[in-house]
Amino acid sequence: MAGHMASTVVYDCIVVGGGIIGSGAAYQMAKEGHKTLLLEQFSLPHARGSSSGPSRIIRNAYAEDHHSAMVQEVQKTWEDIERETNTTLRRQTGMLVLNQRRNAESFVSTRQTLVKRQLPFEDLTTQQLTARYPLMSYEGHYDCLMDTEAGFLIANKCLQLLQELFKKYGGMLHDGEKVTRIEPGRIVTVHTSKGQYKTGALVLAAGPWASELLKPLGVHLPLKVWKVNVCYFKEKVHSSYVNYPIMVDEVGEGFVYCFPSQDYPGYMKFGYHLLWDEVDPDSRDKWTDKRQVDIDHLKSYVRKHYPGLESEPSIIEKCMYTCTPGEDIIIDTHPVHHNIAIGCGFSGKGFKMGPLIGKILGDLAMGKPPKYDIKPIRMNRFMDQKAKL
Incomplete structure (x- = not known):
């Protein structure tokens, strides 16, 4: 997209990261009627992150009960997307x-x-x-x-469809636009390589680049x-x-x-x-x-x-x-700025849960309580001392 100067628009939600988790969050927020901006540092489509490729496993079998608790809604979410788009995304x-x-x-x-x-x-x-x-x-x-x-899910098609549905529901997608700095607060300012944007709620789903964005915000995770x-x-x-x-x-x-x-x-x-x-x-x-x-x-x-x-x-x-050290995911809000939701450390098992985890992250950023118990996957399990804020 063309470059953007500082905008007076305040988005309801900005999502950083156009992989499956970020695209899932953006899709869910736009579908609920929130004015949403999705920022992706690379030009789409690309194979630089963790969401590219033709296939990903979708399964019920998990050793962790908190994952197992989500699987039926995960299956239903993909069924709903298939029905809405008249597209086959899964093969049993x-x-x-x-x-x-x-x-x-x-x-x-x-x-x-x-x-x-x-x-x-x-x-x-x-x-x-x-x-x-x-x-x-x-x-x-x-x-x-x-x-x-x-x-398995037909992964490339899943990612493309979520982004298309996001735009169908009125979302704005800016690819080729890297986030360079985040100013937290009641209204968050997101600086990028092409401009800056303001929002009341921010979802960070930056995949392998999560630490790069989190450390300046005082969040140091063992990723x-x-x-x-x-x-x-x-x-x-x-x-x-x-x-x-x-x-x-x-x-x-x-x-x-x-x-x-x-x-x-x-x-x-x-x-x-x-x-x-x-x-x-x-x-x-x-x-x-x-x-x-x-x-x-x-x-x-x-x-x-x-x-x-x-x-x-x-x-x-x-x-x-x-x-993460235990190869379990992180879903949480910033320890001080609770309108910043963080999803990272998916350890090779987050793709199939993208739309559901996206919904949880969006709700967290908007101040809504999560539908599922996320205590086992909050980031405070890694924090032996307070974040440097």
Whole structure:
């Protein structure tokens, strides 16, 4: 958009960050009739943040009860958006949750939350698993369940639709406009590379750039940005894995996940959630001589468990996670300026919750109580001492 000088308009809400969380917040605020501005530092669409790519998991299976409490409304929210736009955004595949460590705490907790919330799932033995999916090779004992309602979101389409709906409801979207400074107060002033804007409520959803905006506001959080390599392995027989489920297997210090061959027909998508390569988000693709630990693990995993795939990845794409020490999200307001809501540290699991978390953040910034208990995900769990304000 063209540059903007200082404006006399006072927005009801300004959202910083055009990823899935920020776009979800902007969409919800505009839909409720609030005069809303969405600011994104890069020109849209782009692949610089954490919300790009063809697919993201949507699931019921969570070890954390506070996430499980939200899943039914998350599903309903995406259903409503599909209905409103006459668009398909989800594909139900089911999701296998595996763990070779008998009665591992994470697996037991996941199963318990499904039971508690009366969400459908199926227990499987290793033998039942491999009989049902003969192109998966697992031996010995595995704890295994199938989250029968899980699947994936068509991520790029989801993000684009939220932004289009935001504009349809009267929202203003300024991309290619970086926030340079924030002046808190009853009326917040947001300075950008092209001008300045005023608002009564501010939502900060800046993804990997969260710390850059929060530190000048006196909020120091233990956020780290990790580079993630997403690998696509070619099927030896085309479409042989197209009707397979999503799979998540806790391995070593992280977990391997995979998607059926949908993003690129004939290629299965794998990732290793392993926090090993911290990066500066502005230099994510800078050349490095570090060994690609996650890629090495994925190649080994595919050779062992997926005999119908080539053992070398044909396509490698990069993404970023912004993680907290416990890999749980942060949703809160500024400790002093409560009209500034903060959403960050989504640790690779925030996409499917974008519209719902966006609604929570918008409500917080507008002074409304959240619909869900957010005590477990407030940022004060990291604050041993008061923020430097």
